Amino acid sequence: MSNQTVAAVATASGVGSIAIVRVSGNSALEISKNLLNKDMSLEPRVATLASVYSKDSNLIDQAIVIYFKSPNSFTGEDIVEFQSHGGSVIAQEILDTLVSYGAYLAKPGEFTQRAFLNGKIDLSEAEAIAKMIETKSVDGAKILARQLKGELSEYIDNTRDRLISLLAHSEVMIDYAEEDIPDDLLNQIEERLVSIRDELESIVKSSLRRKGLIEGFWLSIIGKPNVGKSSILNKMLNYDRAIVSDIAGTTRDSIEEQIKIGSHIVRVADTAGIREATDTIEKLGVERSIKWLDESDIVVAVFDASSELDNEDLKVLDLIHNSNDLEVIVVLNKIDIDRKIDLAVFKEFNTISLSAKESVDNLIIVIEESLSSFSKIDELMLISSRQIDSVNRAKDEINYALEPLLNIELEFFSYHINIAIEALNEITKPYRHEELLDKMFSEFCLGK
Numbered sequence: 100m101s102n103q104t105v106a107a108v109a110t111a112s113g114v115g116s117i118a119i120v121r122v123s124g125n126s127a128l129e130i131s132k133n134l135l136n137k138d139m140s141l142e143p144r145v146a147t148l149a150s151v152y153s154k155d156s157n158l159i160d161q162a163i164v165i166y167f168k169s170p171n172s173f174t175g176e177d178i179v180e181f182q183s184h185g186g187s188v189i190a191q192e193i194l195d196t197l198v199s200y201g202a203y204l205a206k207p208g209e210f211t212q213r214a215f216l217n218g219k220i221d222l223s224e225a226e227a228i229a230k231m232i233e234t235k236s237v238d239g240a241k242i243l244a245r246q247l248k249g250e251l252s253e254y255i256d257n258t259r260d261r262l263i264s265l266l267a268h269s270e271v272m273i274d275y276a277e278e279d280i281p282d283d284l285l286n287q288i289e290e291r292l293v294s295i296r297d298e299l300e301s302i303v304k305s306s307l308r309r310k311g312l313i314e315g316f317w318l319s320i321i322g323k324p325n326v327g328k329s330s331i332l333n334k335m336l337n338y339d340r341a342i343v344s345d346i347a348g349t350t351r352d353s354i355e356e357q358i359k360i361g362s363h364i365v366r367v368a369d370t371a372g373i374r375e376a377t378d379t380i381e382k383l384g385v386e387r388s389i390k391w392l393d394e395s396d397i398v399v400a401v402f403d404a405s406s407e408l409d410n411e412d413l414k415v416l417d418l419i420h421n422s423n424d425l426e427v428i429v430v431l432n433k434i435d436i437d438r439k440i441d442l443a444v445f446k447e448f449n450t451i452s453l454s455a456k457e458s459v460d461n462l463i464i465v466i467e468e469s470l471s472s473f474s475k476i477d478e479l480m481l482i483s484s485r486q487i488d489s490v491n492r493a494k495d496e497i498n499y500a501l502e503p504l505l506n507i508e509l510e511f512f513s514y515h516i517n518i519a520i521e522a523l524n525e526i527t528k529p530y531r532h533e534e535l536l537d538k539m540f541s542e543f544c545l546g547k
């Protein structure tokens with residue numbers, strides 16, 4: 100693959116002021132020169148204004164052309180970049196011409212894959228690039244920029260070194276008769292292992308909690324029928340997205356929308372009112388509402404302040420009581436009418452009162468505060484399920500290693516520690532990687 104020279108449009112299709120076509124590989128310079136005037140020379144890393152021609156010598160555009168000489172390029176190979184005027188037609192014509200001179204069309208993610216194969220970046224950095232394109236918040240982008248700079252790679256290297264040094268320590272024990280092994284040596288190794296295990300566990304936990312920084316947070320609006328959930332969604336969106344009526348059970352299936360709150364893009368679901376539904380479709384809707392709770396990062400539980408709590412409200416209260424790891428905001432709606440609800444039951448919750456008929460501004464402020472509680476951007480974060488899976492496996496193997504260590508079964512101990520090391524390696528520099536790479540890079544966008 101890597102001896103082929105590949106090309107792709109690197110910018111998004113559609114209207115824009117500039118479009119970039121990128122060529123990478125041994126023949127990048129030679130192929131690209133065919134599109135330029137014969138006497139034109141390209142100095143590495145110098146932006147040159149050039150006329151670009153098609154194969155039948157028609158002028159395509161005046162473009163900025165930049166040559167990056169191997170190994171000082173993104174892929175580590177020779178790269179030529181054409182920065183043409185925007186829109187998809189010109190860039191496509193440049194690409195077609197490059198192909199007619201022998202370039203191959205790049206597969207999605209192929210530039211980044213080449214960067215990895217040529218040792219310019221490791222796998223965790225490649226993943227950071229892919230996620231950066233899709234990230235749903237400014238804080239997410241900051242975390243990814245740090246990972247791209249090697250923050251996670253450094254941590255992984257360091258943790259692997261700590262494990263290797265514990266392996267070396269354990270080797271010392273081979274020289275002792277079992278009864279002569281100093282207790283403090285065993286205890287020291289155990290203590291350090293436990294601390295690495297706990298550290299890995301806490302990174303996984305906090306990464307899962309902050310997943311929404313990159314993928315977008317999910318917020319669901321729940322409550323019994325008729326309390327004003329859809330009215331709240333509509334007010335948040337500033338238009339009548341969901342049907343609102345005084346008939347209980349108006350929303351039968353959840354409605355999902357994206358809303359920008361502060362620096363986050365939040366996915367909001369307005370759900371079917373939770374009650375003992377009688378007809379099948381409504382029942383399914385109610386089941387779905389309850390399922391939403393599991394998938395959400397934040398839940399807005401709505402109650403009608405103008406009526407007394409009933410059994411259906413109690414069911415909703417029950418649900419939010421039992422939801423761990425979930426940010427709950429209680430909304431007492433309809434405060435434009437006389438209040439009948441008993442406030443005492445809500446004392447342990449973050450509660451706000453409002454009228455969806457008038458404004459939900461105070462709800463938006465509280466949601467923004469909740470979102471900022473997820474934004475511990477200084478902490479290390481694993482950014483993909485692949486990374487989380489590897490760290491979880493490493494953590495489990497460290498756990499399995501503890502018992503043989505204390506029983507002085509050193510072979511078993513080192514077997515598990517070696518698997519833990521291998522699992523960590525997968526995050527940055529896997530030994531066996533072909534299948535993994537194909538899967539990972541195929542999810543990239545074209546031209547990246």
Ligand SMILES: Nc1nc2c(ncn2[C@@H]2O[C@H](COP(=O)(O)OP(=O)(O)OP(=O)(O)O)[C@@H](O)[C@H]2O)c(=O)[nH]1
Nearest residue numbers: 324325326327328329330344348349350372455456
């Ligand atoms: N007075 C008053 N009425 C409201 C307020 N919010 C909603 N309503 C009314 O309450 C009724 C129910 O509102 P919806 O938004 O459809 O309620 P829902 O919770 O989505 O109901 P379901 O979809 O049936 O679960 C409608 O007649 C709304 O106009 C409010 O703040 N004050």
Ligand SMILES: [Mg+2]
Nearest residue numbers: 328329349350
């Ligand atoms: Mg509704």
